[in-house]
Amino acid sequence: MRLSVTNLAVRRSGRRIFAGLSFALGPGEALMVTGRNGAGKSTLLAVLAGRLKPDAGEVRVAEVGEASLPECLHVVGHRDGLKSALTAEENLAFARDLLGAPALAPAEALAEMGLAHALRLPVAYLSAGQRRRVALARLLVCRRPLWLLDEPTAALDTASQAVLAHLMARHRAGGGLVVAATHQGLGLADARELRIERPVPPAAGGPGDAAWDAAETVA
Amino acid sequence: MISAFRALVARDLTLAARVGGSGALSLVFFLMIVALVPFALGPDLNLLSRIGPAILWLAAVLATLIGLDRLFQADEEDGSLDLMTGAPAPLEVVVLAKVAAHWLTTGLPLALASPLFGLLVALDGTAMAATALTLLVGTPALTFVGAVGAALTASIRRGGLILAVLVLPLMIPTLIFGVSAAQSAIGGTVPFATPLTILAALSLIAAVVGTLAAAAALRWSE
Amino acid sequence: MTASLWTRLSNPGHFLRWSGAAGPWLAGLSALTLGLGLYLSWFVAPPDYQQGETVRIMFIHVPAAWLGVFFYGSMTLSAIGTLVWRHPLADVAQRAAAPIGAAFTLVCLVTGSLWGKPMWGTYWVWDARLTSMLVLLLIYCGIIALWRTMEDPNRAARAVAILTLVGAVNLPIIKFSVNWWSTLHQPASILRMGGPTIDPSMLYPLLTMILAATILGVTLHLYAMRTEILRRRVRTLTIREAERLDAGAPTLVPAPAGAAPLGQAL
Numbered sequence: 001m002r003l004s005v006t007n008l009a010v011r012r013s014g015r016r017i018f019a020g021l022s023f024a025l026g027p028g029e030a031l032m033v034t035g036r037n038g039a040g041k042s043t044l045l046a047v048l049a050g051r052l053k054p055d056a057g058e059v060r061v062a063e064v065g066e067a068s069l070p071e072c073l074h075v076v077g078h079r080d081g082l083k084s085a086l087t088a089e090e091n092l093a094f095a096r097d098l099l100g101a102p103a104l105a106p107a108e109a110l111a112e113m114g115l116a117h118a119l120r121l122p123v124a125y126l127s128a129g130q131r132r133r134v135a136l137a138r139l140l141v142c143r144r145p146l147w148l149l150d151e152p153t154a155a156l157d158t159a160s161q162a163v164l165a166h167l168m169a170r171h172r173a174g175g176g177l178v179v180a181a182t183h184q185g186l187g188l189a190d191a192r193e194l195r196i197e198r199p200v201p202p203a204a205g206g207p208g209d210a211a212w213d214a215a216e217t218v219a
Numbered sequence: 220m221i222s223a224f225r226a227l228v229a230r231d232l233t234l235a236a237r238v239g240g241s242g243a244l245s246l247v248f249f250l251m252i253v254a255l256v257p258f259a260l261g262p263d264l265n266l267l268s269r270i271g272p273a274i275l276w277l278a279a280v281l282a283t284l285i286g287l288d289r290l291f292q293a294d295e296e297d298g299s300l301d302l303m304t305g306a307p308a309p310l311e312v313v314v315l316a317k318v319a320a321h322w323l324t325t326g327l328p329l330a331l332a333s334p335l336f337g338l339l340v341a342l343d344g345t346a347m348a349a350t351a352l353t354l355l356v357g358t359p360a361l362t363f364v365g366a367v368g369a370a371l372t373a374s375i376r377r378g379g380l381i382l383a384v385l386v387l388p389l390m391i392p393t394l395i396f397g398v399s400a401a402q403s404a405i406g407g408t409v410p411f412a413t414p415l416t417i418l419a420a421l422s423l424i425a426a427v428v429g430t431l432a433a434a435a436a437l438r439w440s441e
Numbered sequence: 442m443t444a445s446l447w448t449r450l451s452n453p454g455h456f457l458r459w460s461g462a463a464g465p466w467l468a469g470l471s472a473l474t475l476g477l478g479l480y481l482s483w484f485v486a487p488p489d490y491q492q493g494e495t496v497r498i499m500f501i502h503v504p505a506a507w508l509g510v511f512f513y514g515s516m517t518l519s520a521i522g523t524l525v526w527r528h529p530l531a532d533v534a535q536r537a538a539a540p541i542g543a544a545f546t547l548v549c550l551v552t553g554s555l556w557g558k559p560m561w562g563t564y565w566v567w568d569a570r571l572t573s574m575l576v577l578l579l580i581y582c583g584i585i586a587l588w589r590t591m592e593d594p595n596r597a598a599r600a601v602a603i604l605t606l607v608g609a610v611n612l613p614i615i616k617f618s619v620n621w622w623s624t625l626h627q628p629a630s631i632l633r634m635g636g637p638t639i640d641p642s643m644l645y646p647l648l649t650m651i652l653a654a655t656i657l658g659v660t661l662h663l664y665a666m667r668t669e670i671l672r673r674r675v676r677t678l679t680i681r682e683a684e685r686l687d688a689g690a691p692t693l694v695p696a697p698a699g700a701a702p703l704g705q706a707l
Contacts, residue, residue: 012593051301070305079298085237086230096228098306115706369606371600375590383603384586388579392618399625409625421614428506431608435524436600 001064001145002029003048003177008057010043017043018196021057027145030168030188032176035196041181042077044196045148048179049075064145074142077150080135084124088134090116091123092141099142109140113114113163128155136164139171149172149180223308224316227382231320240269243326245285253336264341271340272350278336279329279354279397280390283361288382290321290366291373291437300373300437310434318366318429322413324353326358349404349411353418357397360422363429370433393421453530453670460605460663467660470687489643498550498556500647504654505549506570509577512542517609520602530666532598533673535605536588537665541658543581549574569623573616580608594673666700 002025009019017040025031033041046052048059050070062071075081082091092106102108110116113133123131132155139147147168152163165191168178168188235242256274257267267274294300294317303313334352337347368386372378400414482500489496514540553571554564565571584601625637637641 015684049301049305051304067307071307073305075298075301075305078300079301080297081298081302083230083234083297083299085234090230090233094226094230097301098223098302098308100223100307165411250584286632339505367604368629371587371604372590374596378590381583381586381590384579385583387584389607389613391576392611392614392653395618395622424610428607428610434602436603 001175001177002062003069003146003179004060004062005048005126006032006057006060008047008059009055010040010047010052011055012043013053019056021196023194024190025177025179027063027175027177028172030172030180030191032188032191032193033179033181033196034193039196041196042150045075045077045150045179047179048146049073049148053161069146073146073148074139074144074164075148075150076132076135076139076152077148078154080131081138082123082131082134085122087120087122088126088137089119091134092137095138096141097161099144101143102141103143104140106137107143109137110134110168113137114160115168129157132156133160136167139167145175146177146179149178149182151182152180153182220308220312223306224312225238225349226341226413227303227313228320228323230322231317233353234322235260235320238382242286242328246328246332248285249278249332250336252281253339256340262345267440268341268343268346270338270387271342272346272353272405273398274340275333275336275350275354276357276394276398276401279333279358280361280394282329283325283358283365284379284383284386285389286325287321287362287365287369287386288372288379290317290369292369292378294372310438310440311430314366314370314430314437315426316434318433321366322359327355330354330358343405346401346405350401353397353400353415356415356422357393357418359388360393360418360425363422363425364393366429367396367432367436370436373437396421451531456530457667458671463668464660464663467663468654471653471657471660474649474656478646478650478653481649485641486646488648492560495556495559496643498552499643501649502549502552502556503647504651505545505552506574506657507545507651508654509542509549509574511655512538512545512662513577513605513612515582515662516542516605520605520609523598523602524606532594532602533666533669534662535601537599537669538579539585539588541576541599541661541665543585545654545658546574546578546581550578553589564672567623569620572623573619576615577612578659580612584608594676 004024006020006022009176010017021044023031033044035041043052047054048069050068061067061069061072079098081095083094086094088110089106092109096102097108107116107119110119113136115130115133115137118126118130118134123134126134133153136152152164165188168180168204172178178180178188178191232258253274258302260266260270291300294303304310306313330351334342334347337350342350365382365386368382371385372382375381396414396418399409400418401413402409403409404411478500482497486497486500488494516535519535519538522528523535550571553574557568557571558564558565584604586599587604588597591600626635
């Protein structure tokens, strides 16, 4: 699969998050999205996941057949998408049935994440790190070429971070793509980096100019 | 698509059974309203049996609102909704599955329990059966209309009150024909079948409009 | 030609200019027609042989009812404009229309109830038309409430547009079911308002009043749209200002060597 983003611009609540963002990723490539808090890393991932409509620019996929972009990606973010009342196995089985393209069985996927013992435990009993690992196990339960990870190492200990790094390497070796928003390194070898910086509006600019600009945003 | 539908229904039913949330609660609420009415009107059994179907229907409309605000909000908060938008099945199927599961845990128990509660307002056998049947046919309309409001307010904190304000006016036709069908079964000038057929039609219209509108509201809800 | 004219007129900047020019004229016109209509309905139209002077309430009541429905119709069109064409002016138009439509619906209900007192002996009768208008008012309230709970205008616009369309599908059903309900519960002996049997001596004042009220409503709508556009400009400018002040804050450390920045935000 190939992913190309051209000239992307997003506003939320009238606030410009970023503009003029372009990149392209081919099979096996990874992209690290960095930038300070509030710079728009999560927003970019939301646009890629199809949850947020960009105000300008486009996101394209190729070499995936007829599937649309949201159908060929996994999202693991701050909100882990797990139901506390269901067991880890039930959560993963639900994700597999909903998303299709089954790969590993829930038990195998949890074992890879070192959580085999949590198979029949309700997710409510798990710690934040364990929940994150259950969410990451979803990556293995269904086969999808693009992984969108938002701060995937948050709440993970060093051993689990190593497991994640290993999984990402294997995914990329199989032709998969990874886009990860992160503060710290992820152990992504030869990953490219996209730094999103706060937009700097033109310092000069009379009030008339600004008023016209504001009219344009309404337009 | 079928497997996604089945998985969603199964998951929501399991959740409802485990968390023991809205389903049982709306039944209790239903009972509570039915129990309150005699305190307001007096224990005149003749009067109660005459307005019994109306009481049951009013209670059903209000009880439908219980738990409706969490229908999509719970999934929106924990990120499950992102999972669902990424599913190959269209969002309409997701909405349909979730609403079906919600109806199975709230609307259906209400309809099934209504004969029992009919005893409290001195309904005779025919009236009880008729009221239960109208509730069975009509509560899907209430749930689907409610689902639109639930989808619109999914991302609003404390959306419960605004949800009620949004959907209650839209539930008026269902209420009118539900009560009218139940009343006509125990006497009246209108044959039972006429309002019942219209009630069924309302449920079908609500199913189509509600599914499309709720899916549209959830899409790009951010 | 018409399409390009429409595009030009509906650009917010252009809209502000032409509506600013047209506003006073429309206001004057509505004052003129309203004066004429009120004169006709107070001094020219004869009192009804049955209802006496109270029939004059009709000259306010009927136009208000018409505008209550008219603005819901225009909101429905705007909702389609928002959802299908994502036109920003459509959602401004919709937002501006809701309170005006609600106000006219309320006027219709109040005058209807005042008219009901001498006619029916009570301020409120569950008459099919009054009940339908009451439900319409409730739907207006829901729409306004939904708008007030969402801070981001774009998100609110979509949500309100969907709600408006669902309401538009429902309104005929509500009208139909209220009529059914009303005939079921009371004999159809209710006073008929308006209707084709009205005498010309009352019809022309009434038509004048309807025209006057429509012009007044459109004028109010135009001004409300201008206010809404200006309000959004203020909002955008405030956000811009906050962004500009924020830009002075400390920036990032330089990118680590080896990592190739692919693109940078503006």
